[in-house]
Amino acid sequence: DIQMTQSPSSLSASVGDRVTITCRASQGISNYLAWFQQKPGKAPKSLIYAATSLQSAVPSKFSGSGSGTDFTLTISSLQPEDFATYYCQQYHSYPYTFGQGTKLEIK
Amino acid sequence: QLQLQESGPGLVKPSETLSLTCTVSGASISSSSYYWGWIRQPPGKGLEWIGSIYYTGSTYYNPSLKSRVIISVDMPNNQFSLELSSATAPDTAVYYCVRIPMGLGIDYWGQGALVTVSS
Numbered sequence: 001d002i003q004m005t006q007s008p009s010s011l012s013a014s015v016g017d018r019v020t021i022t023c024r025a026s027q028g029i030s031n032y033l034a035w036f037q038q039k040p041g042k043a044p045k046s047l048i049y050a051a052t053s054l055q056s057a058v059p060s061k062f063s064g065s066g067s068g069t070d071f072t073l074t075i076s077s078l079q080p081e082d083f084a085t086y087y088c089q090q091y092h093s094y095p096y097t098f099g100q101g102t103k104l105e106i107k
Numbered sequence: 108q109l110q111l112q113e114s115g116p117g118l119v120k121p122s123e124t125l126s127l128t129c130t131v132s133g134a135s136i137s138s139s140s141y142y143w144g145w146i147r148q149p150p151g152k153g154l155e156w157i158g159s160i161y162y163t164g165s166t167y168y169n170p171s172l173k174s175r176v177i178i179s180v181d182m183p184n185n186q187f188s189l190e191l192s193s194a195t196a197p198d199t200a201v202y203y204c205v206r207i208p209m210g211l212g213i214d215y216w217g218q219g220a221l222v223t224v225s226s
Binding site: 032033034036042043044045046049050055056087089091094095096097098099100101 | 207
């Protein structure tokens, strides 16, 4: 199985900040990488697919980059509704696997 | 507006079969553009891929669960289903059904269904 490792596991930031979350794959996955946002008690929401493409209706404050094994999710101008847990997922090879999550908290 | 809705028992006894159905509205499950899948999340933990199905009936299952999982599709009712046999306490989780555009990851999630395995 491809292991997905996110860093950091948790992150404190202030409203208005820009933050970056990193996801590393244990082997190359080209750009078959997605990002999800999950708020407590809710289903995940799809943010990004193909490493850099925004899902429909996702604001441009979210951006993704990377290819191969190293990927990043950047969120600019943090707002209260952005504080959540973020997951990366590879869909290059079965079984599709997720990172352990990064919890973004208000400082 | 696409919607996916999980349904099924919220409590399953150990050794019994956990069964859930996902009803799709706003899209046809027989579309050649999508796979349909199941993902679970134990309380307070991360996400685990269970498996997926294409409208033709072709399936992929996570090897860690393969011996106990069956995913099937019911095109007349626009539904797909999950069966997980020999359930134990570690199978307690929120189960999500999802839509998977080919080559594009997951775009839509159901709201999730909590299933508790307990006597």
